[in-house]
Amino acid sequence: MEKGRVRTARPSFLLHLHPRRVPEETIRFSLSLGLGGMAATLCLALTFTGVFQLLSYVPRMDGAYESVLQMYDQGNLAGFMRNIHYWSGNLLVIVCFLHMLRVFLTGALTGRRGINWVVGVLVFGLVLGANFTGYLLPNDQLAYWAVTIFTSMLSYVPLCGSWLVTTLRGGVDVGPVTLTNFFAIHVGILPVLLWLLLVYHFWLIRKAGGLIQRPQGEGPIKMVDAMPHLVFREFAVGLTLLSLLAVFSAIFDAPLGEPATPGNSPNPVKAAWYFMGLQELLLHLHPAFVTCLIPVLTFCVLASIPYINNAVLPGGVWFGGTRGHHVAAWSLVIGAACTTITVCIDSMLSLNSTMPDHPWLTRGVLPLLVYGALLTGWYAFFRRYTGCSRAEGTMAVMVFLTGTIVSLTIIGCWFRGEGMALVVPFLE
Ligand code: HEM
Structure with missing residues (x-):
């Protein structure tokens, strides 16, 4: 007893x-x-x-x-x-x-x-x-x-x-x-x-x-x-x-x-590393988009994922299965590459300073529309040509965005020098 x-x-x-x-x-x-x-x-x-x-x-x-x-x-x-x-x-x-x-x-x-x-x-x-x-x-x-x-x-x-x-x-x-x-x-x-x-x-x-x-097969679950x-x-x-x-x-x-x-x-004045992605975006987009619209949008999108029909991968299986591994790997690489290339082009050609009278348009609405179209295209590509499910397509988009965040953070932390100009670290 x-x-x-x-x-x-x-x-x-x-x-x-x-x-x-x-x-x-x-x-x-x-x-x-x-x-x-x-x-x-x-x-x-x-x-x-x-x-x-x-x-x-x-x-x-x-x-x-x-x-x-x-x-x-x-x-x-x-x-x-x-x-x-x-x-x-x-x-x-x-x-x-x-x-x-x-x-x-x-x-x-x-x-x-x-x-x-x-x-x-x-x-x-x-x-x-x-x-x-x-x-x-x-x-x-x-x-x-x-x-x-x-x-x-x-x-x-x-x-x-x-x-x-x-x-x-x-x-x-x-x-x-x-x-x-x-x-x-x-x-x-x-x-x-x-x-x-x-x-x-x-x-x-x-x-x-x-x-x-x-998902368990037949028989009792082992406890x-x-x-x-x-x-x-x-x-x-x-x-x-x-x-x-x-x-x-x-x-x-x-x-x-x-x-x-x-x-x-x-010089340069840099934010803490976890906000460097946002600081990097400030060099390309209108501040109101960076400080308000994008954080609010990110929160809303993240919070709504569980409630979007069929947007969640099968439970307990990484990437939803073998095909998902490839989808995720490609999405991460392409997301990071597209972001890096866009940052370089924008920094070299100063695209964001075109039409200075309409910064909301050229440094806000237009870039976001282009990025939105890119994400939609990425989703549609997997759905149409690889037979991916809706959940796998959603994963492709989310991992693409992860690639974007990672590359913006890396560029901001290591590839920005005096005056926030693009530099190659260790060669300065
Ligand atoms: C300080 C921050 C956090 C702590 C200490 C924490 C702790 C934990 C722990 C101990 C578990 C169970 C074990 C594991 O999954 O590894 C768990 C599961 C979970 N966490 Fe967190 N967590 C944190 C942040 C987050 C964040 C940022 C999210 C999502 C946005 C999240 C969503 C979840 C969910 C949905 C589960 C259940 C997972 C499942 O059922 O397999 N957590 N968390």
Whole structure:
């Protein structure tokens, strides 16, 4: 009797997250790649190291930079904590993006998972927001000017642009109030919202009966105990990631440039890497399209995917099958190539400066129509000539867009030099 009680008490805490038994099919690493677990581990690491940093960080314009410098004084653990916090935050953006791709490419967004996908899209927005607001806090040159650039981009948001900028900055320029605002948002608002949404995210996974499964043939589904089969795997992924992160953070310090000097901007002024795609687009398109229309459109398209008829791949099968592998590979390559070529042509011929009296047309409506036509053509090509299903066609378009995002980010980060001119890195 006593023995039985002990056996059920031990795993009951973990069973809030998992059912007692799970289909063996869903715990294979090749289905999830452990990405959701990695994201959760990073969120925990960020919360812990964030709280730790509160002991040393001074959230004031006249003390922030020095307090960050002091974290690296000998024997001070705060520098190591800052490194883990910085690298985890950046890694979380990548892991979250990959997790989103894996969910999409294994068709895990039907039924109850649809709402979880939408929750995930919001979570991704919060992760970007948390990274961005944290970016200013060291108050070095990089942070100051990246935030100046990004907040000034917001002034192009129709109707409420200038209100948004002055509210976020707490004045006309980036200054002491901006730092306080960003600190409050970064420490007090975004983490709370993120954790609330994450708890809901985990609850929805449980409600959906765990991860997506391949269509099962005849016969019963093979089940295994969540403890130890699933829980031990999760611990293995989490601990491996944390160990690698600790080693990396012990070797590589998080960057800290010169202290911010408001009158003296570096050249080029670049946004944080995860916004470089948008900054690159600013060189080609009207700012109102880049800061408002494209983000809103992206959110709407992403959020509506689960609800478009037959747009979701068969569940639990990567790329929907063997043909899907080829469709995805070609879409990624062609998407990246088309974007790179267009950026080069536009930068060399300055197409966007033609008809300067009608920037909405030449730097907004026309390029978007051309890109829309390209995507439609890509979809139609697969549907018509390769017999792809609607879901495979949708995947082709989404992976094409992924190629676009990746290439814009790479060009912005590495191929833009002084004055944001195109350069070949290392040959400058
Ligand atoms: C900090 C961010 C996130 C964390 C910590 C997180 C965590 C997790 C975990 C632990 C799982 C189960 C294991 C796995 O799939 O690897 C999962 C599944 C899922 N996630 Fe996330 N996630 C995050 C962001 C996102 C995003 C950005 C999306 C989509 C836009 C998303 C959509 C989903 C969906 C639909 C499932 C169910 C997948 C299935 O049934 O196979 N998640 N998430």
